[in-house]
Amino acid sequence: MGMLSKIVNWARIKSPWILHFNTGACNACDIEIIASLTPHYDLERFGVVLKGTPRHADILICSGPVTRQIEDRLVMIYEQMAEPKFVVAVGTCACSGGVFNGCYNVKGGIDTVLPVSAYIPGCPASPKAIIDGVVKLLGSLKEEPKKKNSVAVSQ
Amino acid sequence: MSLEENIKNELEEKFPFLASAIVIKRQRRIFVDIPQENFAEVFSYLIMKMQFSILVAITGLDEGNNMFGVMYHLCRETGQMCIARIHIPRENPLIKTVTSFFPSAEAYEREMVDLLGIHVEGLAPGHRYPLPDNWPVGEFPLRKEWKLEARHDIKENPHV
Amino acid sequence: MYKSGDVRIPLGPQHPALKEPESFMITLRGEKITSINIKIGYNHRGIEKACEERTYIQDLYLIERICGICSHSHSTCFVQAVEEIAGLEVPKRALYIRTLVAELERVHSHLLWLGVAGHEIGFDTLLMYTWRDREIVMDILAQLTGNRVNYGINTIGGVRRDISDDHKKDIMKAMDTLEERTKYYVGVAQEEVTIIKRLSGVGILKYDDAIKLAAVGPTARASGVKRDVRHDDPYAAYGELDFKVITDTRCDVYGRTVVRLLELMESYKIIRQVITNLPEGPVTVKAPRKIPVGEAVSRYEAPRGEDVHYVKSNGTDKPDRVKVRPPTLANIQAVSHMLEDRYLADMPIVVAAIDPCFSCTDRMISIHNLDNRKKMTIPWEDLHVQSIEWHKKRGIDFSGLNRKLRKIKIK
Numbered sequence: 001m002g003m004l005s006k007i008v009n010w011a012r013i014k015s016p017w018i019l020h021f022n023t024g025a026c027n028a029c030d031i032e033i034i035a036s037l038t039p040h041y042d043l044e045r046f047g048v049v050l051k052g053t054p055r056h057a058d059i060l061i062c063s064g065p066v067t068r069q070i071e072d073r074l075v076m077i078y079e080q081m082a083e084p085k086f087v088v089a090v091g092t093c094a095c096s097g098g099v100f101n102g103c104y105n106v107k108g109g110i111d112t113v114l115p116v117s118a119y120i121p122g123c124p125a126s127p128k129a130i131i132d133g134v135v136k137l138l139g140s141l142k143e144e145p146k147k148k149n150s151v152a153v154s155q
Numbered sequence: 156m157s158l159e160e161n162i163k164n165e166l167e168e169k170f171p172f173l174a175s176a177i178v179i180k181r182q183r184r185i186f187v188d189i190p191q192e193n194f195a196e197v198f199s200y201l202i203m204k205m206q207f208s209i210l211v212a213i214t215g216l217d218e219g220n221n222m223f224g225v226m227y228h229l230c231r232e233t234g235q236m237c238i239a240r241i242h243i244p245r246e247n248p249l250i251k252t253v254t255s256f257f258p259s260a261e262a263y264e265r266e267m268v269d270l271l272g273i274h275v276e277g278l279a280p281g282h283r284y285p286l287p288d289n290w291p292v293g294e295f296p297l298r299k300e301w302k303l304e305a306r307h308d309i310k311e312n313p314h315v
Numbered sequence: 316m317y318k319s320g321d322v323r324i325p326l327g328p329q330h331p332a333l334k335e336p337e338s339f340m341i342t343l344r345g346e347k348i349t350s351i352n353i354k355i356g357y358n359h360r361g362i363e364k365a366c367e368e369r370t371y372i373q374d375l376y377l378i379e380r381i382c383g384i385c386s387h388s389h390s391t392c393f394v395q396a397v398e399e400i401a402g403l404e405v406p407k408r409a410l411y412i413r414t415l416v417a418e419l420e421r422v423h424s425h426l427l428w429l430g431v432a433g434h435e436i437g438f439d440t441l442l443m444y445t446w447r448d449r450e451i452v453m454d455i456l457a458q459l460t461g462n463r464v465n466y467g468i469n470t471i472g473g474v475r476r477d478i479s480d481d482h483k484k485d486i487m488k489a490m491d492t493l494e495e496r497t498k499y500y501v502g503v504a505q506e507e508v509t510i511i512k513r514l515s516g517v518g519i520l521k522y523d524d525a526i527k528l529a530a531v532g533p534t535a536r537a538s539g540v541k542r543d544v545r546h547d548d549p550y551a552a553y554g555e556l557d558f559k560v561i562t563d564t565r566c567d568v569y570g571r572t573v574v575r576l577l578e579l580m581e582s583y584k585i586i587r588q589v590i591t592n593l594p595e596g597p598v599t600v601k602a603p604r605k606i607p608v609g610e611a612v613s614r615y616e617a618p619r620g621e622d623v624h625y626v627k628s629n630g631t632d633k634p635d636r637v638k639v640r641p642p643t644l645a646n647i648q649a650v651s652h653m654l655e656d657r658y659l660a661d662m663p664i665v666v667a668a669i670d671p672c673f674s675c676t677d678r679m680i681s682i683h684n685l686d687n688r689k690k691m692t693i694p695w696e697d698l699h700v701q702s703i704e705w706h707k708k709r710g711i712d713f714s715g716l717n718r719k720l721r722k723i724k725i726k
Contacts, residue, residue: 022335024358027672028383028464030335031427035453038430038446054329069287070336070357073328099377102368103361104296104303105286124383124464181399183548184612209529211614212640214625228612228623228640234547236612259529259648263640270363285359296364 012058013138015047019057019081023074023110024100025064028124029091033061036127043131046138054080059137062114065093065100066107078114086117088137090130095119158235159185162205170197185237194241195251201229202256207237210253213263215271217299221245223273227253243273252277270297321349324659328357335671339662346658351651366637371397371471371606374634381639382672383464384427387413387420388617389624389639390469395550396613396626397471397634401606407552407594409473414552415486415589416460416468418582422493423452424618425575425582428670429500432572435664436513441503448496451489458482473599483590490583497579504572514569518653518665521566528649531642532620533578534669537563537570544616556588568668605632617642619670643672 022030036043037050051057054077066074078085089110092098097108110116117140120133156164159179166173166187176188189197201207207229214226227239243250252275253260262284267273269286272295283290295301327338336357342350362381366374379390391413398405426449433441453463459482460466468474504510520530525538535542543560545553561577563570610627620642629635646669653665 019329021329022358024336024360026380026383026386026465027335028380028386031384032464035446035450039443040447040450064358065360067287067357067360068290069359070328073336073357077329093380099380100360100362100365102303103365105359105361123380123462126463180611186610208526211529211621211645212623212625212638214636214638216627216636216638226625228625232542232547234544236548236614238612257529258527259645262644262648282354284354285356287356287359296361301364 009141013141015049016058016134016138017049017051017056018059018061018134019051019054019077020061020063021074021077023062023064023070023094024067024106025091025093029063029094032124032127033063033090033130036130041127041131043127043134046131046135048134054078055082057081057085059086059088059134060114061088061090062094062110063090065097065103066110066113068105068107071107071113074110074113086137086141087114088118088120088133089116090120090125090133092121092123092125095121098123157182159183162235162237165205166197169200173197183235185235187237187239189239189241191241191243194239198227198239198253199256201237201239205237206231207235208232210257210260211236213253213260213267215267215273215297217271217297218242219299223248223271225250225267225273248273250275254278269295271295272298320344326662337671341659341662343659346660348654348657348659348662351654353647353651355647363637363639366634368633370604370632371634374637375469375471376467378637378639379465379467379469382641384424384672385420385617385619385622385642386465387416387468388615388622389641390467391417391551392613392615392622392624393626393637394469394471395615396611396624397606397628398602399611399613400609400626400628401471401603403472403600403602405473406597406600408477408596409598410552411589411593412474412476412478412598413469414556415478415586416456416466417551418585418589419452419456419459420466421618422579422582422586423449423456424670425579426452428575428618428667429572431667432514432568432664435667436510438509441500445500448493451493455486455489458485470599470602472602473597475599477598478593483593486586486590490586494580494583497576497583501576501580504569504576510572511569514567514572514664515565516567516569517657517661518568518571518668519566520649520653522564524652525566525649528652529645530620530649531645532617532670533571533574534620534646534649536561537574538566539564542621544614544621548614550613550615552589555592556585558585568664571668605630606634619643619672620646641672643669647671 020033035041060078060081087110089095093100094110097106100106101108107113118133118137120129122129159182162185163177163179166177172190172193173187178186180186209230211228211230216224218224221244222242223245225241225243229237229239250273252264264275264278265284268275269283322343324341324343325338326341328336338354340352341348362377365377369377375390375393378393379386381389426445430442430445433439456466457463459478460468460476468476520534520538522539525535525540530538539562541560541562546560558581561574561581563574606628608628608630613624615622622642623640625638626634627636650666650669654662
């Protein structure tokens with residue numbers, strides 16, 4: 001690894017910028033994601049900053065099963081992100097479809113559409129689990145930045 | 156006599172054909188089955204003369220026996236709910252829009268169009284909803300015989 | 316609908332203002348919105364169909380996941396309808412516990428809303444403050460039900476968990492803290508100039524329009540419509556409790572903020588009453604697996620407004636039809652009305668002010684057009700002149716600078 005990429009990687013791990021996208025969730029995971037960013041849990045102490053545009057983001061946090069309506073938009077947002085990019089699936093629905101499996105307008109988990117780097121189960125995933133998942137993802141980046149190995153997080 | 160019975164009596168007096176069609180389910184819940192041809196007059200009477208001035212929802216349902224049901228949940232300020240229901244044949248599922256009374260009815264009517272395939276006469280053209288834009292024409296998921304398992308083309312096709 | 320000089324801006328489905336997917340096609344004339352087209356449906360999952368294919372108990376958990384913020388609202392509303400069909404006499408203690416969780420949910424939802432509203436007007440301190448305080452309620456809910464969100468406390472015929480004396484003590488203590496904090500927020504809302512200036516006169520919905528567009532919940536109550544299902548059509552234990560229906564006549568976003576803040580105070584009052592008057596007895600009755608033929612309509616005052624469920628059973632263990640009318644579906648129609656002829660910058664807060672929950676709504680399109688006035692087309696130059704005049708009226712004048720620039724050019 002060259003010096004420059006080392007610095008970039010260091011910066012990425014120290015301050016990952018995230019983009020949150022609801023792909024058809026029931027809001028429960030969304031409010032837990034916000035809760036994990038607010039003072040009580042304070043994910044920002046790991047340098048995590050919530051961003052409004054995919055162009056700025058390193059990590060795409062998705063919540064909810066992928067609905068047919070949102071699928072194209074999800075792919076579009078993923079394509080707009082700069083490389084290297086990572087996807088975190090928050091909640092049981094995002095991991096596998098959850099209770100919405102078998103609904104006519106639901107495709108399934110996030111991994112039916114995008115490659116997922118970390119799965120955080122739970123209905124909804126508690127802020128503690130979300131913090132654990134993000135930290136584990138950042139840890140995996142430290143070892144091998146190019147390889148997108150999946151990490152599973154226990155709740 | 157309770158308020159609900161008063162409502163029932165008033166309706167029966169005004170519209171004799173409703174004699175056996177009004178059921179008081181419980182306090183504040185009155186179900187009225189209206190013949191399709193008389194719907195307009197009873198509906199406007201309920202709204203204009205009987206203070207059922209709030210449209211809470213419109214429910215469309217597949218009742219089996221080749222019939223669809225459309226229920227208008229009307230409400231009074233004081234909490235009484237009158238559920239006006241019509242039955243329409245599945246071969247010709249046609250109702251008239253009530254958006255002239257309630258502009259908010261548009262959403263509920265569009266939902267019936269999309270999910271049950273009921274035609275709503277007088278509904279302004281617009282986007283489809285709530286189904287995705289690329290949903291196949293002529294597929295109505297809330298009809299009883301519609302099953303996702305039987306629809307492999309929808310289930311498997313990544314672009315539907 | 317679309318004229319030259321108008322600018323169309325698509326917004327969404329992913330955008331920084333709101334956390335849920337929905338898209339707006341806004342037509343602007345200058346800075347003002349002339350028409351707005353709201354498209355929802357990104358969250359449509361097909362729950363109503365799925366309910367018909369699952370048993371009542373499975374449906375209960377599915378319905379709870381219509382919306383994570385008002386999960387208890389939907390599950391209680393559904394359970395009430397099923398219990399009415401089955402003719403079950405739910406124990407009083409269970410009804411009180413349902414009411415307790417319902418009010419705790421209202422507290423968490425209103426605090427959440429206050430934070431989001433603060434965020435939309437660029438007052439992030441308020442977001443951080445309210446969300447910190449919200450954790451007190453979340454802890455209570457987790458203690459009481461076992462989960463922070465999607466409580467799963469309801470079951471057909473009662474509730475699944477009883478509450479102990481320790482719970483009661485903790486709740487009473489938390490209520491004291493929260494009441495004190497809420498008083499502080501009421502003070503902030505009344506005195507803080509930023510909030511008053513930013514929210515007053517924005518997103519106006521007059522009384523008549525609120526009635527006509529069938530707005531519900533705090534949105535309607537802030538327009539002076541005294542409508543609250545807890546009061547009009549009492550369910551659970553609300554018939555026996557003493558509380559006020561909060562209304563306001565300001566008709567704007569500021570009014571909605573005040574209504575929600577004062578409703579918080581009422582909620583604390585209700586919770587205290589529930590805890591002190593909690594009757595003894597069992598918390599559940601045995602429910603049959605197969606529900607007899609019948610139908611029922613159930614209403615519930617969710618934090619966002621009236622929630623209505625219609626359930627029809629056919630004698631089996633699966634319902635024949637479940638229809639959900641979430642509160643946002645009733646309110647979203649008022650949004651385009653509130654936004655007409657308003658500035659683009661007001662959009663996020665006006666949309667946020669109805670406390671939208673699109674995962675509940677998961678559908679709906681509304682088109683509103685202001686162009687019933689005289690036709691007008693503005694050429695580019697006129698628009699330029701207009702914008703200069705507009706800024707001059709507000710004390711910003713660049714004409715001196717322009718003259719200087721022209722001189723430089725001539726040289």
